[in-house]
Amino acid sequence: MSVGGVGIPRLQDLAYVEVALRQVAQGATFEQVRRALVDRAAGVARDGDTDGSYSARKWELARSDTKKYVHNTVDVLKELMRLGWVERHILPSGPNSAYAHADSVFTPTPAGERWAALVAEDRRAAYNALTGVLLSTHPQFEGFLRLLGARPDSEGTHLTIPLLRFSASAYRSNEAYLDDFVRFAVEAVAQGALGWTATPEAVDEGVRGYVRRIEERARARQKELSRKQFATTCEEAMARLVFSAAGCSLDYISLELLRRWTRFLGLANFSYYAPGPSAMRLWSTALVTGSGAGVEIRRRVGKEVRRAALDTLWAVWREQRSDAAGGMYLPVWQLRAAVCWKQRISDDEFDRALREALAGEHPGLGLRIHLDQASMRGAPASTRPLIIPSASGLRRVFNVISVAPESPAHPALPTATKET
Incomplete structure (x- = not known):
């Protein structure tokens, strides 16, 4: 299969690059790489499960079916070859021919070996380096x-x-x-x-x-x-x-x-x-x-960036509330979208800012923040829930939020309710 071209590779999860290259560096076969990618996908599905829909059996079947995730495996290996991190090698044309390549092994280049070592030592630095290589390889x-x-x-x-x-x-x-x-x-x-x-x-x-x-x-x-x-x-x-x-x-x-x-x-x-x-x-x-x-x-990350996001929270809350149809709460995803757009930050920074506010790490904020696990309506598929671990280690999913100014009668007391 050709590994030429500079179009965007069909990698649903960019971490597949890390998973596959680590496997290649350890001498894994095509089939072992495929199974490792299934394990990665299963882990993402398990970690993102907020409604009990995760099925271990489904992923066990995918792992044992040699025709599942073949396209994902071929795509990531092609990309590793295109990036110059794995030597060129013939790949399956599709799931039906995967059996003929199940025992194929691949050779990392010196550059690939260096990146595999870096990602094991400093994952952030490794993905920064990956960004640089992607910029050089893909004009889009x-x-x-x-x-x-x-x-x-x-x-x-x-x-x-x-x-x-x-x-x-x-x-x-x-x-x-x-x-x-x-x-x-x-x-x-x-x-x-x-x-x-x-x-x-x-x-x-x-x-x-x-x-x-x-x-x-x-x-x-x-x-x-x-x-x-x-x-x-x-x-x-x-x-x-x-x-x-x-x-x-x-x-x-x-x-x-x-x-x-x-x-x-x-x-x-x-x-x-x-x-x-x-x-x-x-x-x-x-x-x-x-x-x-x-x-x-x-x-645009860090404590100062997150404080700035929290400082705009009250104004954004009032703007959003003016368009809402009554009630004291807004969906977390709706307020998050507004703040992140206004501050040009990531969803992760917004979520971390809320967690810090609840932990009292932003004194003088002047706001009372209340989170609840009740749901006003289904969250859109392109959004994700706010997840905050409890003291006991359980993951709590919060769907709605209320924000109010601090007052002498009601001092700032960020809260989160309904632990499950």
């Missing part, structure tokens, strides 16, 4: 960071993709939704401040043309797009148009991967729920200079 990775404001030559600080939210009850036909979607996007571009621009004609043709092509492909297979699939196709069309207009052409899958990678690396963040008209907003959370071995990264 560099372009993505530049458009979000993470590079020294960036002209802006964010990129906004206008998206009209879909409601089956509001639209009786796909065409009606598409018309409003295009109109909404054209008006958003006219208002500016999106980090890109395009003519109304380009927006109209870019969105409608893409949707038309996807519909034609579906019909060629004697299928019709569902209402949900149609709305998703409109979002894909808009995202492709935006990045093309901004000078960094990306397909939608590459966009999903890059926003996941850069969030994992602490370089950028995104949200569908930041304040303002409906959109996907992406912003940098670091400044990245240089590339390769000369890369330098300055992330």
